[in-house]
Amino acid sequence: MSTANLDPTLNTHGAHTAEHEEEDHRMFGFIVFLLSESVIFLSFFIGYTVYKTNITDWLPAGVEGLEVREPLINTIVLVSSSFVIYFAERFLRKENLWGFRAFWLLTMAMGSFFLYGQAVEWMGLPFGFTDGVFGGTFYLLTGFHGLHVMTGVLLQGIMLGRSFLPNNYAGGEFGVEATSLFWHFVDVIWIVLFILIYVWQ
Template identity: 45%
Template sequence: MKNENLPLQTSFFIQASTTDRVDNIVKKSMTIGTTTSEDHSVGHEEHPDLRVWGLLTFLASESLMFGGFFATYLFFRGTTAVWPPEGSEVELLVPTINTIILVSSSFVIHFGDSAIKKNDVKGMQLWYGITAIMGAIFLGGQVYEYSTLAYGLTTNVFANCFYIMTGFHGLHVFVGLLLILRVLWRSRRPGEYSATNHTFIEMTEIYWHFVDIIWIVLFTLVYVLTLF
């Protein structure tokens, strides 16, 4: 019992600290969007590459966080006789549908990025709007999955790992959805984005692809490998 409580308490601590970091990226996105708008008024963007590299650095740190979760999960999987424990089986249908939706949304958001590079604001708005809908459906599917499970966060180590990893990823999807909605909201203003002024759109796409890649790894570990 003592050994199970330790990873549980550690996971809570990690999740709380990482939630603060996600809050910071939302605040940073607001600042970036404002900076982009101001730069456009004088006909250029200031240090767009530095902003992109800043995002990539943040995502690299988030990758390490997810890597820690995945390593912990694999450790307990390898040292536990029955995994997942009896009564903690996972649902496959909804997560599989969610996977198809999220992977497809990466292609859709790329169409939006390609559109703005051609100065097609309407096209970008269309594709980003579709991506937002797909992201919302993904989150809705995850909430539905949680509601159908017969175990909770503290039931056992598997349940703890499951809820922490999927919940943490879901939080990132939610942040990505906010970024997409911000792009759509600001794009209502004429001249806000163009073929030469779209750094924030590019950063949003990069973030969304990151969320997609992490989910593919998570889906493979938590759902697919439980079949073997």
């Protein structure tokens, strides 16, 4: 083994303090966490698929199927918000704080609209959480995803508040990047969920 084999991509900032290194690794750690989180959704999706293909009387008595129109509008809003948050992040990188705040707030509004639409849909449904495996999986999947959307909006609120602190967010910020990545994650999960639950009926 050659002794000159010093890989330049390796960590070479040994002189930094432990606090400094923690800053550097947060994004990596967050991505690792998201990978793990996606496996929970994957497990639920696989469970849903197994149930759907194996259970003979899948829909509870008196239920014809799910209305697709409103959820589709919801989907379009949520997916678009992923682009909006991308522009917000670009504004922040160009150090245009007001542009960032405007687009960031728009993202939050779209996320809240999604949650509102979800709540309206839930209240109008003729079946509940305990109505068979169909009811259970429907509310479990949409509810667990909804919790993530809610978390995303809350995180966005914190980041928006922090943007008003003086001298904050100069040259990008881990919290903003992580929140934005989380938002894209929540979005992609919803697309799979929408296809599984609403499109595949």
